[in-house]
Amino acid sequence: MNNSNRRSFFKKSLVMAGAFSSGSLFNQLHAEDFEEKAKIYNDLSPEEMASNEDYWSLIQQAYPASSSPVLNLNNGGVSPSPKLVLDAVDRYDKMANMAPSYYMWRILDQGREPLRQKLADLGGCDPEEIGINRNATEALNSVIHGLDLNKGDEVIGSIQDYPNMMNAWKQRALREGIVYKQLSFDFPIEDDEHIVDMYRKAISPKTKIIHVTHVINWVGQIMPVKKICRMAHERGIEVIVDGAHSFGLLDFDIPDLEADYFGTSLHKYLSAPIGTGMMWIKKEHISKVWPLFCDQDPTRGDIRKFESLGTRSFPLEQGIGEAINFHNAIGRKRKEERARYLKNYWAEKAIKIPGVKLHTSLKPEYSCVIAGVSIDGMTPRELESTLLKTYKIHTSPVSFENIDVVRVSPHVYTKPSDLDRLVKALAELAAK
Structure with a gap:
């Protein structure tokens, strides 16, 4: 392929497959499946959809992090991306490296x-x-x-x-x-x-x-x-x-x-x-x-x-x-309600465990997906370290001013079974 054809190819690639076009990776990989699921559950409200595991399994499959051996419950720090986002960055990074100053500033810009x-x-x-x-x-x-x-x-x-x-x-x-x-x-x-x-x-x-x-x-x-x-x-x-x-x-x-x-x-x-x-x-x-x-x-x-x-x-x-593109296909309200459902799923169980304390409201107007938790007799660093070393659960320890908690922050790719694993760990640690 000569230089002229290569430039023409990459320009066409950007137009036809860029994130802002009808040929986006999302449209190529996910749009049809999302639309089919949306039609099946069209009559469900965002609140009702929050606990529909058939729908959310589709979202989970799009995230490589959903199969990580380490359970990531520190999405409030940095969230992982769906595979199509990783693929898009990789695709255009390779394009840019063909001739960086040209493809970055004249094409990708x-x-x-x-x-x-x-x-x-x-x-x-x-x-x-x-x-x-x-x-x-x-x-x-x-x-x-x-x-x-x-x-x-x-x-x-x-x-x-x-x-x-x-x-x-x-x-x-x-x-x-x-x-x-x-x-x-x-x-x-x-x-x-x-x-x-x-x-x-x-x-x-x-x-x-x-x-x-x-x-x-x-x-x-x-x-x-x-x-x-x-x-x-x-x-x-x-x-x-x-x-x-x-x-x-x-x-x-x-x-x-x-x-x-x-x-x-x-x-x-x-x-x-x-x-x-x-x-x-x-x-x-x-x-x-x-x-x-x-x-x-x-x-x-x-x-x-x-x-x-x-x-x-x-x-x-x-x-x-x-x-x-991925976010819009889910929908803002539906995403918010799922995130809040996941927080409540584990937190409502955890607060019933003797020695476990929640430091976040469960009322919807005052919290969504992030919550702080502590166990009597354990510092945040001790709890975070034990969750990671013993249970392969990644959280974030917080000892800051008047706050001493482990922050737990799931995401839409998190499975309820993952959160059962967290609750089980908290119960075992609180019982010691």
């Missing part, structure tokens, strides 16, 4: 705008408000470091926010003299007004920003973001939302949160390739936020100024597209 639109559709927002980057830390640090704040201006967050975001605010406080105030919550909390009131009481005339985590990383508490935003806006205060553990899991549109800024990782519950993320900035705020990385016009009102990262992995963007 054509997928950026279709991806932006696809992410906007998923988030229920304007594509001109979506920036594509590598993770929630990068997205939110772009905002945290990009806002003009003066010495003495106050920011309110909490000690249960994600460390990378807290450290970004602490760095600004250390270097520029802003005041970073942190609340402390005793989760679980099943009272929205109590949470909102804590933020309200911390506000002073110097408060400029409230930073809130949508789903608390450590124990899965869902925070009343919309209520916090409304309260803050009544006082002329802007709100930054860390959506790392909510986007791709909970059924919501980003603008409905009524926040000003939102950042997320796509390699968690969306199951996109590792090292992918997204930011959302309300359109009227874009021009006033300085990009974290240099741009030729840092004050322009174009969201793309936050994407000046230099060389990046274009094949990952095709993988994001295929992850969205």
